[in-house]
Amino acid sequence: MDVLVQKFGGTSLQTLDRVRRAALRVSAARHAGRAVAVVVSARGSRTDDLLRLAADVGAAGPSRELDQLLAVGESESAALMALALGGLGVPAISLTGHQAGVRTTDRHGDALITGIGAGRVRSALAAGQVAVVTGFQGTARTGDVATLGRGGSDTTAVALAARLNASVCEIYTDVDGVFSADPRVLPAARRLPWIAPGVMAELAFAGARVLHTRCIELAAMEGVEVHVRNASTQAPGTTVVDRQDAGPLETRRAVVAVSHDTDVARVLVHCRGVRRDLAPDVFEVLAAQGTVVDLVARSGPHESEFRMGFTIRRSQAGPVREALHELAAGFGGGVHLDESVGKVSVVGMGLLSRPEYTARLMSALAAAGIPTSWISTSQMRLSVVVPRERVVDAVETLHRAFGLDRPAPAGVPSATNPGRSATA
Structure with missing residues (x-):
């Protein structure tokens, strides 16, 4: 059948x-x-x-x-x-x-x-x-x-x-498919005709609400081709599938989309004078709560104060804060939680190999007067924490800074148009 x-x-x-x-x-x-x-x-x-x-x-x-x-x-x-x-x-x-x-x-x-x-x-x-x-x-x-x-x-x-x-x-x-940003907050966002599963998974983790990370990870593992379409229109939608005709990685547009997430809380665990590495204990607490963490940073083994920072979902902050406070209090420390932040990410492929992209991200946000704090970089995602009230401004700024409001120039292959390409 x-x-x-x-x-x-x-x-x-x-x-x-x-x-x-x-x-x-x-x-x-x-x-x-x-x-x-x-x-x-x-x-x-x-x-x-x-x-x-x-x-x-x-x-x-x-x-x-x-x-x-x-x-x-x-x-x-x-x-x-x-x-x-x-x-x-x-x-x-x-x-x-x-x-x-x-x-x-x-x-x-x-x-x-x-x-x-x-x-x-x-x-x-x-x-x-x-x-x-x-x-x-x-x-x-x-x-x-x-x-x-x-x-x-x-x-x-x-x-x-x-x-x-x-x-x-x-x-x-x-919605009509997967877009270069959330079209509900950025009307200039462009629909992506297709997107690779790995990039889609990063977009979903970074806050895109069209598909969930678990769904895309499973599709990639099982080789299932996924079509995202609007139930109310006949729009062609977006195909989530690996493409073999997308052109060389080093010449196609690397940045595919900007994603944002306002369900974010920034957590800092700190304990002075502790001689024990508490990082395994912190991760055990998070695992017991079923909490996904991002943007993790910690103090080194030879520092006198243990400090560990990360972001979690704001909707999970209550029980996580209580569990972490109980842990830190046992070593004379505490937990600081900031719920006034959001996370903005640019997503694509080969981003870590292009350090100028991180520089562009930071420069664009600084020029727009948008404060930034923690940042995380990988081959598929650059994420930064900004004040929650400036999240939409940051999305618009980065969407424009990486040229996502414009079609890829003719003749250069891109990650969203296999017949064309550009360096974003």
Whole structure:
């Protein structure tokens, strides 16, 4: 079978009219002769509504019972989609994560997919049905429902596409694809016809909300071609795939996009006179909290004061601060947390090999009067911390400084246009 996996996010299903519109897309693909599996998120703000309900009755954090509650949102979407398809004369069956054979680790609220049996999905496709699968959820080894955390439905879609050997996984969202910056804050941003998985993963980690890092990492590992498209238009979208015809790395445009993240807090752990290296202890605390860190710097082994700084998600700051304070207090130290910052990144390929790009980034921000603090550099990403109220200004400044508001000059291959190239 020529299998297509389509995933529809919460905004794409927010109203019944949008559910019907999504069903029409699925129906068109089915009538074109393809076997279609659909993965759905909870509609609109349904997950947030359920989280508020849980908080109102005293839920304090991820748990078995909270996952039981949150799974309702995707189950509702799947049943509605199957019913809408039935109304169009397209046979369909809705399947929960458990029914679709999605197996996960036991970590509630942030589980990882360990495998997909997909027996019922395959049977449905072979019988000519559309299989509508709930994203964001699976079954832990205990047999209980476990949710996948941020980007869970995207990750479900890619994992299912890999298991079904699907030719393409289409991710439908509320924007026309992946852009050189967030078009909601920078109208001059340009749509990227295609982007390499590694670059997309960096963009996602740096704050781009179109796709989640886990989804793209899995797509790269499994060789799944991902198309990002707008559920409300016929725009061609963006293809996330490695291209062999993109021209030599050293002559194509290196910077592809600017990304920003305001869900950022800057953390400094400090302890005077401690004779023990506390870095392993700090990372153990962060790992126990499931906290992702970035822009890490620390004092050396021969300094009299232990200092370690890094950024985390501001939304995770509360429990992380308490756990780190308990650790530092045991050695006579403390924790300083600054929640008034954001992170801006330029993303591409070969950036570390071009030190002039870091100089350009810093000079452009300085000329615009935007203060900077911590900075991190790698081959695919240059990130800098700026005041949160200047994040959008920084995005606009760097987008212009690296020429992303202009098409690549003719005749030079670029990372976004394999027939052209330029040095940004």
